[in-house]
Amino acid sequence: xxxxxxxxxxxxxxxxxxxxxxxxxxxxxxxxxxxxxxxxxxxxxxxxxxxxxxxxxxxxxxxxxxxxxxxxxxxxxxxxxxxxxxxxxxxxxxxxxxxxxxxxxxxxxxxxxxxxxxxxxxxxxxxxxxxxxxxxxxxxxxxxxxxxxxxxxxxxxxxxxxxxxxxxxxxxxxxxxxxxxxxxxxxxxxxxxxxxxxxxxxxxxxxxxxxxxxxxxxxxxxxxxxxxxxxxxxxxxxxxxxxxxxxxxxxxxxxxxxxxxxxxxxxxxxxxxxxxxxxxxxxxxxxxxxxxxxxxxxxxxxxxxxxxxxxxxxxxxxxxxxxxxxxxxxxxxxxxxxxxxxxxxxxxxxxxxxxxxxxxxxxxxxxxxxxxxxxxxxxxxxxxxxxxxxxxxxxxxxxxxxxxxxxxxxxxxxxxxxxxxxxxxxxxxxxxxxxxxxxxxxxxxxxxxxxxxxxxxxxxxxxxxxxxxxxxxxxxxxxxxxxxxxxxxxxxxxxxxxxxxxxxxxxxxxxxxxxxxxxxxxxxxxxxxxxxxxxxxxxxxxxxxxxxxxxxxxxxxxxxxxxxxxxxxxxxxxxxxxxxxxxxxxxxxxxxxxxxxxxxxxxxxxxxxxxxxxxxxxxxxxxxxx
Amino acid sequence: xxxxxxxxxxxxxxxxxxxxxxxxxxxxxxxxxxxxxxxxxxxxxxxxxxxxxxxxxxxxxxxxxxxxxxxxxxxxxxxxxxxxxxxxxxxxxxxxxxxxxxxxxxxxxxxxxxxxxxxxxxxxxxxxxxxxxxxxxxxxxxxxxxxxxxxxxxxxxxxxxxxxxxxxxxxxxxxxxxxxxxxxxxxxxxxxxxxxxxxxxxxxxxxxxxxx
Ligand SMILES: Cc1cc2nc3c(=O)[nH]c(=O)nc-3n(C[C@H](O)[C@H](O)[C@H](O)COP(=O)(O)O)c2cc1C
Numbered sequence: 056x057x058x059x060x061x062x063x064x065x066x067x068x069x070x071x072x073x074x075x076x077x078x079x080x081x082x083x084x085x086x087x088x089x090x091x092x093x094x095x096x097x098x099x100x101x102x103x104x105x106x107x108x109x110x111x112x113x114x115x116x117x118x119x120x121x122x123x124x125x126x127x128x129x130x131x132x133x134x135x136x137x138x139x140x141x142x143x144x145x146x147x148x149x150x151x152x153x154x155x156x157x158x159x160x161x162x163x164x165x166x167x168x169x170x171x172x173x174x175x176x177x178x179x180x181x182x183x184x185x186x187x188x189x190x191x192x193x194x195x196x197x198x199x200x201x202x203x204x205x206x207x208x209x210x211x212x213x214x215x216x217x218x219x220x221x222x223x224x225x226x227x228x229x230x231x232x233x234x235x236x237x238x239x240x241x242x243x244x245x246x247x248x249x250x251x252x253x254x255x256x257x258x259x260x261x262x263x264x265x266x267x268x269x270x271x272x273x274x275x276x277x278x279x280x281x282x283x284x285x286x287x288x289x290x291x292x293x294x295x296x297x298x299x300x301x302x303x304x305x306x307x308x309x310x311x312x313x314x315x316x317x318x319x320x321x322x323x324x325x326x327x328x329x330x331x332x333x334x335x336x337x338x339x340x341x342x343x344x345x346x347x348x349x350x351x352x353x354x355x356x357x358x359x360x361x362x363x364x365x366x367x368x369x370x371x372x373x374x375x376x377x378x379x380x381x382x383x384x385x386x387x388x389x390x391x392x393x394x395x396x397x398x399x400x401x402x403x404x405x406x407x408x409x410x411x412x413x414x415x416x417x418x419x420x421x422x423x424x425x426x427x428x429x430x431x432x433x434x435x436x437x438x439x440x441x442x443x444x445x446x447x448x449x450x451x452x453x454x455x456x457x458x459x460x461x462x463x464x465x466x467x468x469x470x471x472x473x474x475x476x477x478x479x480x481x482x483x484x485x486x487x488x489x490x491x492x493x494x495x496x497x498x499x500x501x502x503x504x505x506x507x508x509x510x511x512x513x514x515x516x517x518x519x520x521x522x523x524x525x526x527x528x529x530x531x532x533x534x535x536x537x538x539x540x541x542x543x544x545x546x547x548x549x550x551x552x553x554x555x556x557x558x559x560x561x562x563x564x565x566x567x568x569x570x571x572x573x574x575x576x577x578x579x580x581x582x583x584x585x586x587x588x589x590x591x592x593x594x595x596x597x598x599x600x601x602x603x604x605x606x607x608x609x610x611x612x613x614x615x616x617x618x619x620x621x622x623x624x625x626x627x628x629x630x631x632x633x634x635x636x637x638x639x640x641x642x643x644x645x646x647x648x649x650x651x652x653x654x655x656x657x658x659x660x661x662x663x664x665x666x667x668x669x670x671x672x673x674x675x676x677x678x679x680x681x
Numbered sequence: 682x683x684x685x686x687x688x689x690x691x692x693x694x695x696x697x698x699x700x701x702x703x704x705x706x707x708x709x710x711x712x713x714x715x716x717x718x719x720x721x722x723x724x725x726x727x728x729x730x731x732x733x734x735x736x737x738x739x740x741x742x743x744x745x746x747x748x749x750x751x752x753x754x755x756x757x758x759x760x761x762x763x764x765x766x767x768x769x770x771x772x773x774x775x776x777x778x779x780x781x782x783x784x785x786x787x788x789x790x791x792x793x794x795x796x797x798x799x800x801x802x803x804x805x806x807x808x809x810x811x812x813x814x815x816x817x818x819x820x821x822x823x824x825x826x827x828x829x830x831x832x833x834x835x836x837x838x839x840x841x842x843x844x845x846x847x848x849x850x851x852x853x854x855x856x857x858x859x860x861x862x863x864x865x866x867x868x869x870x871x872x873x874x875x876x877x878x879x880x881x882x883x884x885x886x887x888x889x890x891x892x893x
């Protein structure tokens with residue numbers, strides 16, 4: 056058993072590792088890669104893994120969807136969710152009702168019985184959250200208005216699954232013992248009681264997120280062990296999923312809700328970074344198992360029915376979606392994206408079809424055909440989106456829309472500020488005061504807490520982690536400021552950032568002169584000695600207090616600074632070499648001669664300005680003309 | 682009622698000045714004079730517009746004292762004009778704050794007076810070269826007086842050489858304060874020096890000057 060598990064894991068991972076890069080290179084997107092790989096390792100081609108019978112894998116894999124929705128929730132502020140209420144409720148209900156109605160009508164026209172037709176309609180109305188969101192996210196299309204509409208409708212469908220599951224037993228034509236999904240705990244309760252418990256659970260998630268999350272996070276972050284935080288993040292998502300399942304809600308929906316609640320927490324980026332890899336793997340597994348579930352023998356035997364059915368369903372759903380989009384006055388490019396994205400039948404259909412069969416709502420051969428149609432339509436989605444991508448008009452329209460109505464909660468920080476100690480504090484407030492969006496990262500949870508109170512955007516997290524930098528928006532940011540006290544760490548982060556985000560301009564703090572040498576020699580252009588500015592400020596004031604003119608003192612400081620900077624860079628290039636001490640000695644002598652007033656370098660720069668002596672000599676000679 | 686005089690003083694390297702610092706010393710302590718040392722107050726060029734406008738409102742005569750640098754003023758005075766003489770304050774429909782006030786340049790030059798003539802090597806008269814100031818005053822509704830000039834400033838070797846000019850300057854300020862200056866004549870003249878009593882006469886009447 057144990058080795059069997061390892062073997063399976065190896066097969067899945069190997070399939071992903073081979074198929075996904077190839078699919079991506081071919082421009083097909085990762086989802087299609089996973090699906091195809093799944094089909095290849097599935098029971099009908101290589102037979103390395105079982106098909107849908109292997110329910111546990113599917114179950115496990117569905118958790119990827121839960122995490123996906125948690126992550127999407129994290130990126131959605133409640134205020135944005137509120138703005139999406141029209142597409143969610145309006146477009147969502149219109150889509151589900153119209154699709155169901157259309158399938159029912161076709162069924163009745165074809166002389167099929169009403170109840171199974173209605174059940175089939177409800178089931179086929181669902182689209183695939185996993186495939187759509189992953190594909191849209193991969194192309195950055197979630198930010199487009201068409202993408203937002205798609206997302207909204209998917210959210211509504213997630214909500215709609217609950218009443219649909221409740222409705223299915225009522226549609227049973229043959230009497231079977233009622234099988235209610237998984238709401239074991241609520242069996243004995245009345246409808247009101249169930250509603251109450253559901254509301255209570257949702258309330259618990261919201262309240263917990265608002266009140267408990269911060270102190271708990273802080274306590275855990277206090278341990279300063281990244282893996283503990285990861286464990287906690289996973290526990291959180293799993294716990295919410297369990298809770299939701301117990302009360303009969305969709306775990307994905309619950310996770311989404313929790314994500315939204317935590318969207319404004321300072322731990323958001325850390326959570327994102329921790330969950331992201333798990334989501335990716337599990338979602339991949341999910342697509343693999345969908346691929347392996349494609350029932351090739353059945354398709355082969357009923358080629359006309361399955362292919363025709365899939366084509367018919369996709370076209371029907373597409374038409375419904377386009378109609379809805381037009382009714383809601385969407386632009387043509389948004390409408391196309393919306394239609395193409397949601398035209399498939401989703402993974403919920405697998406669950407609902409299985410349930411229907413057990414309840415006797417649908418005859419077994421219907422469900423088998425519908426499952427094949429579902430798998431096929433899901434596989435068709437990535438190519439459809441690829442097709443859409445090739446339509447130049449849509450892309451152009453999409454880009455023009457992009458600036459507005461972004462699904463992202465805020466403008467990504469133009470500056471990332473790692474380290475919010477005494478230095479970072481001043482820089483952060485200065486940037487803030489000038490309206491430059493700044494994202495602050497620090498590993499001191501308490502500090503981050505305080506920073507947030509002042510109204511700055513701050514996140515708990517370790518900037519030396521690549522995922523953390525990415526989550527903080529390094530892809531879009533322009534400047535990365537490193538003010539940590541540890542030069543080794545600054546260098547490490549700087550080098551990491553330079554490698555992965557070469558567009559970032561990096562500003563690095565150095566504490567001592569040798570730190571500055573190290574950073575300069577490591578190729579960092581903008582290196583700041585922390586004491587230089589303040590020391591010169593004091594020097595300027597001292598000059599003034601002993602009688603220098605203010606303007607002269609300023610200019611002297613500028614000149615000094617310039618000279619000092621240049622000599623530091625020169626010394627840096629000798630640092631560690633044989634010659635360093637010779638150069639240093641020369642520099643010291645030079646500095647001394649400046650101090651003695653004899654050195655030409657500095658005095659000239661300052662004193663040559665507005666000098667009248669040469670003029671006076673000429674005037675005395677009477678030659679001051681042209 | 683005595684008039685109040687605001688002196689906007691601009692010299693970027695006063696430690697090297699010979700003439701302007703004595704001229705300044707001659708006037709800065711006269712009652713009714715506010716001496717505003719721009720390079721000292723704003724060494725970073727961050728001019729406090731509100732403060733400067735309040736100063737303008739509180740005075741009747743504005744004196745710009747500075748060495749002649751490239752036929753104009755040192756840089757900070759330009760910065761001052763650009764920032765302080767705002768639309769809506771100094772000019773424009775609502776910009777009436779400076780109406781009726783007096784503007785005077787007090788200038789030291791290296792070139793001799795003869796050079797500032799069409800035939801001279803500087804080719805233009807001082808009034809020509811100062812026309813941007815004159816027109817600025819005009820737009821702000823101010824009366825522009827002929828400049829008080831000290832030529833051959835670099836040839837004034839000793840305190841004794843500078844003293845007559847310092848006294849003349851002092852005299853000009855005093856007559857502006859007590860209203861004894863003939864503003865009409867001062868407006869029309871080529872130099873303000875010409876409508877004031879000759880330096881010797883002032884020396885005779887005697888107030889000596891301290892250094893800045
Ligand atoms: C940058 C600079 C520009 C100058 N331009 C002129 C000029 O255009 N015409 C002129 O007569 N003198 C010019 N001079 C000479 C100054 O007017 C002269 O040095 C000054 O009036 C002396 O006064 P002070 O001793 O108070 O500095 C210039 C001097 C400097 C330093």
